[in-house]
Amino acid sequence: MELYEAIEKRRTIRVMKGKASEEQLKRILLAGTKAPSGGNSQPWEFIVIDDPEITEQLAEFKYQLSLGLSFREGESQEEIEARARHQKKSFDQTSVVAVCTPSGQSQGAWLCIENMSLAAVAEGLGSGIVTYWGNEKKRAEKILKLPDDYQLVAVVRIGVPGEEGFPREMNPARPRRPEFSWVHKNTFVQKTV
16 A cells, blocks of 8 residues: 555544454554654553453543543533443454553654554554543553553554544544645744634
8 A cells, every 4th residue: 555545544443343463463563663763762662452351441441531521512421421432432343552661752652653553554454542641541551560660652452444434524523624724934923813
């Protein structure tokens, strides 16, 4: 698959109908490690999670975090609850990879995660990035048995897509900015409306 095609096709997939094969996961992880990192430090560590109990706990932590998030003004508690349940269910039928780094070295990990997401597309798979914060992040790091000087950057869910994901231009919660509206020359100039 051509690079620009993979970039265009990449979507967050929240419904999977099957896990990645072991060989696909190996290729995806290897693609992740080709990302640039400061001083070639390669700060990433991967935990491939195939224990259903750990996966269930990570899904529950994301559910709890999602209950506290509202994306639209006036969103009802029922809508928030439905979205939180959907987040939890997004762990079903997926291969789960925790991406970790030494504390304070997460920048390279995000480049690694993007490579993994694009490699998943090239493999005909979908992916979704899950982040944690606060107490849920600490709980996730504890069940993953991370050393004290390491941090969980994100969990990447990978699998056979069971949906296409939102078209970029049609996500009702977060519409795309107009192309090139984010480009400035020489200095940041505040745009007037």
